[in-house]
Amino acid sequence: MEILVLNGIVNGLVVGGVYALIGMSLTLLYGVLRVVNFAHGEMVIGGSFLAYVLFHAAGIPPLLALPVAAVSFFALGYVAYYLLIPRLARSDDPESMSFLMMYGVSIALAALMLLLFEADSRSIDYTFNPISMKIGPVYVSTARVVALAITIVVSAAVGLFLFATLPGKALRAAIMNREAIQIMGVDIVRLSAFAFALATGLAGITGVLVALVFPAFNAFSGPEYSIIGFIVIVLGGLGNPIGALLAGVAYGLVEQLATVFLPQALAQIVGFGLLVAVILFRNAGFMRWRVGR
Amino acid sequence: MPDDIVMELRQVSVAYHGDIRILQELSLAVRAGKITGIIGPNGAGKSTALKTLYGLLRPIEGDVLIDGAVVTGLPPWRFIDRGIAMVPQNRSLFNELSVEDNLRLACWSFRRDRARVEAALERAYTQFPILKERRKQPAGAMSGGQQRFLELGRALALKPRVVLLDEPTAMIAPRLSTEIYEFIHGLPAQGITVVLVDQNVRQCVRIADHLYVLELGRNKVDGATADFAQDEQLRNLIAEWVDYRIDA
Numbered sequence: 001m002e003i004l005v006l007n008g009i010v011n012g013l014v015v016g017g018v019y020a021l022i023g024m025s026l027t028l029l030y031g032v033l034r035v036v037n038f039a040h041g042e043m044v045i046g047g048s049f050l051a052y053v054l055f056h057a058a059g060i061p062p063l064l065a066l067p068v069a070a071v072s073f074f075a076l077g078y079v080a081y082y083l084l085i086p087r088l089a090r091s092d093d094p095e096s097m098s099f100l101m102m103y104g105v106s107i108a109l110a111a112l113m114l115l116l117f118e119a120d121s122r123s124i125d126y127t128f129n130p131i132s133m134k135i136g137p138v139y140v141s142t143a144r145v146v147a148l149a150i151t152i153v154v155s156a157a158v159g160l161f162l163f164a165t166l167p168g169k170a171l172r173a174a175i176m177n178r179e180a181i182q183i184m185g186v187d188i189v190r191l192s193a194f195a196f197a198l199a200t201g202l203a204g205i206t207g208v209l210v211a212l213v214f215p216a217f218n219a220f221s222g223p224e225y226s227i228i229g230f231i232v233i234v235l236g237g238l239g240n241p242i243g244a245l246l247a248g249v250a251y252g253l254v255e256q257l258a259t260v261f262l263p264q265a266l267a268q269i270v271g272f273g274l275l276v277a278v279i280l281f282r283n284a285g286f287m288r289w290r291v292g293r
Numbered sequence: 294m295p296d297d298i299v300m301e302l303r304q305v306s307v308a309y310h311g312d313i314r315i316l317q318e319l320s321l322a323v324r325a326g327k328i329t330g331i332i333g334p335n336g337a338g339k340s341t342a343l344k345t346l347y348g349l350l351r352p353i354e355g356d357v358l359i360d361g362a363v364v365t366g367l368p369p370w371r372f373i374d375r376g377i378a379m380v381p382q383n384r385s386l387f388n389e390l391s392v393e394d395n396l397r398l399a400c401w402s403f404r405r406d407r408a409r410v411e412a413a414l415e416r417a418y419t420q421f422p423i424l425k426e427r428r429k430q431p432a433g434a435m436s437g438g439q440q441r442f443l444e445l446g447r448a449l450a451l452k453p454r455v456v457l458l459d460e461p462t463a464m465i466a467p468r469l470s471t472e473i474y475e476f477i478h479g480l481p482a483q484g485i486t487v488v489l490v491d492q493n494v495r496q497c498v499r500i501a502d503h504l505y506v507l508e509l510g511r512n513k514v515d516g517a518t519a520d521f522a523q524d525e526q527l528r529n530l531i532a533e534w535v536d537y538r539i540d541a
Contacts, residue, residue, distance in 0.1 A: 092310050166397060166398070166401075166404055169387075169390055169394050169397075169398065170398060170401065172387070172389065172390065173387040173390060173398055176387045176388060176389060176390075177385060177386075177387060179349065179381065179385070180381070180385035180386070180387070181387075181398070182349070182368070182369040182370050183347070183349075183369055183370075183378075183379050183381065183385060184370075184373075184398045184399050184401050184447075185370045185371075185372075185373035185374070185399075185401045185402040186370055186398070186401050187368070187370045188368075188370065189368075
């Protein structure tokens with residue numbers, strides 16, 4: 001039993017890291033742009049398919065796919081922002097409109113991936129050497145250890161950017177008070193485009209990690225990650241990147257430990273139960289910082 | 294247009310949600326080196342006028358002018374480059390960021406010019422020494438009055454030629470309010486033009502050179518403050534509209 005619990009903790013940290021990256025991206029988007037990105041899961045799976053294609057068509061291993069995914073998705077995000085988002089601002093209710101529009105984008109992206117890759121589940125047949133590592137009494141696949149290390153490095157880099165650089169502080173300031181940051185002379189359109197590109201770039205990186213950590217993915221896997229992302233940002237407090245990071249890890253741990261103690265079907269309910277409990281009893285999330293209006 | 298007018302709203306109408314008109318054909322002019330006061334009852338459109346003047350709201354009719362040039366639709370982040378700063382009514386600080394980071398963000402438009410940024414910070418610290426003492430603290434941890442000093446310091450650190458102030462002493466203790474009004478009163482002597490929207494009619498009338506009285510989004514009356522004091526009929530009108538009688 002003790003080994004199972006330790007296994008659950010290690011796996012919880014690994015998948016929690018992936019959830020944390022999804023949550024951080026979504027919360028940045030919502031905080032800065034007030035956009036509810038329902039297509040984020042599809043963007044993540046797009047990253048998984050990119051890693052798949054790079055490996056199976058060009059022999060590029062997943063670790064080298066990471067910078068490719070980050071840069072190409074960042075650029076795509078930048079273009080997508082200018083195509084999709086500024087027009088929303090003309091609506092009387094841009095948040096609801098963004099939800100509906102991004103839901104449409106999610107369907108379109110899923111359909112595109114279905115067209116390109118069909119409905120079969122895919123996985124990357126790449127193995128690290130050694131294939132697994134012994135951490136204390138627990139054996140963990142090397143792919144998962146590598147994925148955990150990458151999530152730590154990426155999260156730290158995003159955290160450093162947000163808390164130690166002026167553009168990062170401008171992003172946080174836009175989350176706190178969108179009107180005031182404009183009065184400071186910050187071009188909110190360019191800042192928003194950067195936030196959208198950053199979140200999309202992170203989705204690309206997360207997609208590569210999903211391909212490493214989870215057994216398989218397909219064109220319909222996106223909504224699962226979007227929903228987990230929304231749970232994580234509600235748990236962490238809307239617009240709070242550090243809250244999303246901690247909530248992602250916490251959610252991953254709860255989910256994986258629940259599978260140790262509970263039947264699979266019940267284990268899935270635990271995460272959603274946590275979401276309902278937080279909304280009912282602590283609707284600002286675990287952490288105090290909330291998005292400003 | 295007289296040479297001394299630096300900003301102007303010309304026949305401006307502003308609507309929320311397409312059809313709820315908050316301003317209706319409002320015109321006002323901001324004179325260089327003076328304090329222009331905008332007063333009126335709640336819902337008169339005073340803050341909306343200021344936001345429109347600063348590009349935060351786009352008029353559906355009429356124009357916004359700076360130095361006689363039409364700038365309608367100019368986004369708010371372009372006003373600082375033209376030497377215009379604003380302190381809005383609602384708290385505009387970034388509470389989780391330090392006092393110093395709040396000031397540094399105000400220097401965004403020239404952030405790569407280190408010497409200029411440091412000079413702007415020093416200017417704010419000289420005007421409000423408490424900000425230097427608390428520069429490492431989160432802005433949200435300061436008292437209401439100190440937060441207002443930070444907002445004023447942030448706007449004035451940029452050496453603007455015009456500053457737009459919306460209810461600068463709202464929710465501030467009376468002693469500090471007096472201090473803030475004295476500070477505002479001294480700004481024209483530093484070459485800074487002031488536009489002051491205020492519910493505190495007594496103080497606004499005391500320090501303003503020119504007054505606009507708004508009612509239901511329209512100009513009700515405007516003129517030099519001295520003229521208001523000398524005209525019994527105007528004084529009565531003001532007393533009726535804003536519940537304050539100007540001393541003769």
